[in-house]
Amino acid sequence: MAFDLHVSKRLGDAEIALRLEAGEGLTVLFGPSGAGKTSVLHMVAGLLRPDRGHIRVGGVELFGDGxxxxxxxxxxxxxxxxxxxxxxLSVAANLRYGAGRAAAIDDVVQLLDIAHLLDRWPRTLSGGEAKRVAIGRALLSDPAFLLLDEPTASLDRGRAAEVEGAIVDIRDRLRLPILMVTHDRLQAERLATTMVEIDPIRT
Amino acid sequence: MPPVVTGWFLLLAFAPGGPLGFLSDSVLFRWTGAAIAAGVMALPLMVRAIRLSIEAVDRRLEGAARTLGAGPWRVFWTITLPLSLPGLLAGTVLGFARSLGEFGATITFVSNVPGQTQTLPLAIYAALQRPDGDAIALRLSALSVAVALAALVASELLARRMRAAMVHGV
Structure with a gap:
């Protein structure tokens, strides 16, 4: 089981509750804006503490049972x-931030086609460039899995297609389990191995 | 709190028999005492400016750094501190300005001893008390304006260099 989540969390008046079990490949968490999708990713990353439940990824217990x-x-x-x-930090320094000494920076740079950006500064990047650098930075931190939050939102169609291409490459070539959030049903259907709908928040 | 009150409290603390009385010989009526008075007056302003600048750093960037494998200390040294440097600098300049203008706490705490505790403002005040002191007061005033301007220019240059470093890399 790549992702095995059973979490609930009260945020203000809203209650986020999700049960999700998904195997290999790319799991899309699909639902309307404000349904708490990003909060679920934050919980898996450890940036938000669930009130109850457990989080297991690739068989490793990340949260639950104390x-x-x-x-x-x-x-x-x-x-x-x-x-x-x-x-x-420059683009190159951003990429290296989480990377070990032996990290294959060249391979990732090539995969994402960002070699020409290495000496640039984040504020000079377009939305699509920044997104690809962010994907590269995450890949270079030797991750056991990827969390993608609306990876193509705010990009025009051409740039969105580029980023989607990179995601497909990561899914099929690197074979990392991916949990992705989107509100775009067509994109979800294009990319997902498993699709999970999250209900609008109950209050 | 009026600076005079701060100076009086310092005097009570460092006087023989006070809680810090064992230091009285090395502090009272000496330049060290004047430095303590200036520091005590400047510290709250400095701390406030520095705290505000650290609080203004985007918490989301710190979260991103955590997910990339950085523990809390590495996040502080590599993300929080560099991003709050302009505020740290502003706080330091503010503290320096407060110390340069310090009068009340110093004169109450360590008096006005030429060569030991006579700061620029105290020296100007002393000169103005003398019938022939105008020329000295004028010279000292020019000196204090020069010191203040130099500090302002230095901090502005430093801030610019730091901004440039942030944009173009260190």
């Missing part, structure tokens, strides 16, 4: 919706 692995040891390759590149 276990709460800190985010830096979860090996989650998290690509945030807003990219979250470090503004005071």
């Amino acid at each position: 276990i709460d692995v800190p985010p830096e040891r979860r090996r989650a390759g998290y690509v945030f919706q807003e990219s979250r590149l470090f503004p005071h």
Whole structure:
């Protein structure tokens, strides 16, 4: 089982509750805006603590039964919706931030076609470029799995297709389990191995 | 709190028999005491400016760094601190400015001893008390304006270099 989540969390007036079991490949978490999809990714990454439940990824217990692995040891390759590149570091330094000494930076740079961006600064990148750098940074941190939050939102169609291509490559060539959030049903159907719908928040 | 009150409390603390009385010989009426007075007056302003700048750092970037394998200390040194540097600098300049203008706490705590505790403002005040002191007061005033300007220019240059470093890499 790649992803085995059973979490609930009260956020203000809303209650997020999700049960999800998914195997290999790319699992899409699909649902309307504001359904708590991003919160679920935050819980898997360790940035948000569920009230109850368990989180297991690839058979490793990350949360539950008194276990709460800190985010830096979860090996989650998290690509945030807003990219979250470090503004005071160059693209190359952003890529190396989570990378070990032996990391195959060249391979990732080639896979994502970002070699020409290495000396640039995050604020000079377009949305699509920043997204590919963010994916590269996550891949280079030696992740056990990937979390993608609306990876093509705010991109025009051409750029979105590029990023989707990179995601397909990661799914089929690197064979990393991926949990992806989107509100785009067509995209979900194009990319998903498993599709899970999340209900609108109950209040 | 009026600076005079701060100075009086410092005097009570460092006077023989006070809680820090064992230090009285090395502090009272000496330059060390003047430095303590300036530091005590400047510290709250500095701490406040620095705290605000650290709080202004985007928590989401720190979260991103955690997911990339960085523990809390590495996040602080590589993300939080570099991103709050301009605020740290501003706080330092603010503290320096407060110390440069310090008068009340110093004169109450360690008096006005030429060569030991006579700071620029105290020296100007002392000069103005003398009938022939105008020329000295004028010279000292020019000196304090020069010091203040130099600090302002230095901090501005440093801030610019740091901004440039953030944009173009260190």
